[in-house]
Amino acid sequence: MNGNKNYLIFGSGRWSKIYIKTLYSIISKEDSIYIYSKKNQENIINWIEKNSLRKVYVLKNLENLSRNFFVSAFVVNSPESHFQSIEYLVEKDIPGLIEKPIVMTSIEMNKLTKMIKNKKKLLFSSQVFTYSVFLKEAFSIIKNFKPFDKAKIYWHDPDVEFRYGDLKRSNQLIDIELDYLPHIFSIINFLTNKKLYFEKINKTKREKNSSKINLFFKNLECQIDLKRNSTSRKRIFRFSNKDGYFHMNFSSELIEFEYSIDEEKKLLNLKNREGALKNMISLFINSIERDEKFYYKDFLKCLEDHQIIFNILEHHKIKLKK
Numbered sequence: 001m002n003g004n005k006n007y008l009i010f011g012s013g014r015w016s017k018i019y020i021k022t023l024y025s026i027i028s029k030e031d032s033i034y035i036y037s038k039k040n041q042e043n044i045i046n047w048i049e050k051n052s053l054r055k056v057y058v059l060k061n062l063e064n065l066s067r068n069f070f071v072s073a074f075v076v077n078s079p080e081s082h083f084q085s086i087e088y089l090v091e092k093d094i095p096g097l098i099e100k101p102i103v104m105t106s107i108e109m110n111k112l113t114k115m116i117k118n119k120k121k122l123l124f125s126s127q128v129f130t131y132s133v134f135l136k137e138a139f140s141i142i143k144n145f146k147p148f149d150k151a152k153i154y155w156h157d158p159d160v161e162f163r164y165g166d167l168k169r170s171n172q173l174i175d176i177e178l179d180y181l182p183h184i185f186s187i188i189n190f191l192t193n194k195k196l197y198f199e200k201i202n203k204t205k206r207e208k209n210s211s212k213i214n215l216f217f218k219n220l221e222c223q224i225d226l227k228r229n230s231t232s233r234k235r236i237f238r239f240s241n242k243d244g245y246f247h248m249n250f251s252s253e254l255i256e257f258e259y260s261i262d263e264e265k266k267l268l269n270l271k272n273r274e275g276a277l278k279n280m281i282s283l284f285i286n287s288i289e290r291d292e293k294f295y296y297k298d299f300l301k302c303l304e305d306h307q308i309i310f311n312i313l314e315h316h317k318i319k320l321k322k
Helices: 014-026 041-050 079-092 106-115 133-142 176-192 276-289 296-321
Strands: 006-010 032-036 056-059 072-075 096-098 123-125 150-156 160-163 166-169 198-207 210-217 220-227 234-241 244-249 254-261 264-271
Touching (some): 014 032, 072 079, 079 123, 096 276, 106 296, 176 296, 198 296
Parallel strands (some): 032 056, 072 096, 096 123, 150 220
Antiparallel strands (some): 198 210
């Protein structure tokens, strides 16, 4: 990539640092990265120095910057700050890649939908799993099946785990559904290769650190099991129909596929290769440079998925009142 460009990253936490390092590995040596965070400024400055990152700066505020100063931005800060960050990007006409959850409430979502009505090339939703090699391999297998009518999904996390060279702690300040379901819905959409039309929530069971959800899309029943403070990390998707099933386990670095089609059972193990985040960021940057708008529909679909999540949260509240 050529030219002197400035990129903005909102956030200074664990995942923000991974974004910074990944973006740093992609852009030109002449380009600059600016980090804006209301928290941990001293920590991120020390981290930049420790990692010898050139032309990476920390902003104390976003005032007095020209409208065209940044070519694009990445919203990777605390979820409760996402909406405010997006407001800034829309106001300044800065294309942004937004981490999930995009917003925290249905009120924010409705405001955002109105806000971006005439900004069709600005905002992109992070769907990092859909850029992974193993998920593309899974899709190449699934496309040989007839449409599935059932899905069982397990998404569990321990309270603390070591990921990408750093400690990862579960975020207890955000609803577990809003934390996990955006990833799950993006994977289902990718693997089924079609837009899923939400029909109804059948039943839910909510506890402090877990949630069990049974919901229906058109022609697909989903049973979803979410858990925090689990004894181990679990990422399991199982799709089935009357002719067979496809089972995918990516709980560890060794990806496991098991599937049966036309009474023939197969097993396949893959080593998870990192690079999904780099692929996604590269595609985002390139699409902005080419002035492409086609990812806007994915952003709208992500907002629709968020509305399903807000419906689930409302369903929990109604049950608690009874």
